[in-house]
Amino acid sequence: MTNLLNLNLPDNYSSLEETIDYAEKILIAAVDDTKTLFHTPVVSSFNNNQISSRVMVLREFSLKDRKMRFHTDYRAAKIDHFNKVSNASVVGYDPELKIQIKLQGNISTHYDDEVTKIAWDNSTSRSKKCYSVKGGSSLEIENPEDYDIKEFEVEKGYKNFSVLIFTFSSLEFLYLKSSGHRRAIHEWNDSYSSSWLVP
Numbered sequence: 001m002t003n004l005l006n007l008n009l010p011d012n013y014s015s016l017e018e019t020i021d022y023a024e025k026i027l028i029a030a031v032d033d034t035k036t037l038f039h040t041p042v043v044s045s046f047n048n049n050q051i052s053s054r055v056m057v058l059r060e061f062s063l064k065d066r067k068m069r070f071h072t073d074y075r076a077a078k079i080d081h082f083n084k085v086s087n088a089s090v091v092g093y094d095p096e097l098k099i100q101i102k103l104q105g106n107i108s109t110h111y112d113d114e115v116t117k118i119a120w121d122n123s124t125s126r127s128k129k130c131y132s133v134k135g136g137s138s139l140e141i142e143n144p145e146d147y148d149i150k151e152f153e154v155e156k157g158y159k160n161f162s163v164l165i166f167t168f169s170s171l172e173f174l175y176l177k178s179s180g181h182r183r184a185i186h187e188w189n190d191s192y193s194s195s196w197l198v199p
């Protein structure tokens with residue numbers, strides 16, 4: 001069971017302010033709460049004329065900066081996608097909470113800079129280990145066992161480590177409940193605005 005239930009989420013959302021306040025609480029808590037599906041949202045990119053989606057671990061959330069942080073392998077296909085077209089969407093849903101949160105924005109990729117150094121230094125050895133895999137993400141291989149990470153020097157993985165910073169311009173909150181669905185959009189264009197939508 002997710003610790004997010006300790007947030008004492010309401011049974012009903014009666015104001016737009018509540019929907020953004022609880023979205024913030026959920027996403028901040030999801031960074032450390034591995035049990036909620038908001039810990040592993042789906043991040044989508046453009047790959048030429050196709051959409052490419054994948055699950056990623058949410059490492060940081062800030063509503064004030066309208067920012068999410070993700071970690072990845074610099075050799076992954078999505079690095080190229082975001083370098084070419086920065087548009088991105090992130091979506092998560094937790095069936096226990098009955099809440100979906102969907103965000104639209106742009107992703108900037110970071111490699112061997114201040115952002116990656118801080119993120120790497122704050123990563124556990126367990127997380128760092130993934131970046132020592134030889135060959136690089138998405139390489140076609142004959143035998144997966146050859147790519148099990150056995151002997152490695154954890155700090156050598158840094159050369160493959162990358163950080164994605166997602167800056168969002170909209171956040172949609174959807175609460176599905178038989179007593180009445182609630183859908184709210186929050187947008188940051190020239191200024192901030194919010195509205196209810198038909199669910």
Ligand SMILES: Cc1cc2nc3c(=O)[nH]c(=O)nc-3n(C[C@H](O)[C@H](O)[C@H](O)COP(=O)(O)O)c2cc1C
Pocket residue numbers: 040052053054055056057058070071072073076077078079137138
């Ligand atoms: C539970 C789970 C968590 C994952 N977390 C990450 C992650 O934090 N970063 C990442 O790059 N890939 C993560 N992946 C793998 C991605 O979903 C994806 O397969 C991989 O990044 C290659 O994607 P790409 O070819 O689109 O770049 C995770 C997969 C699962 C199932």
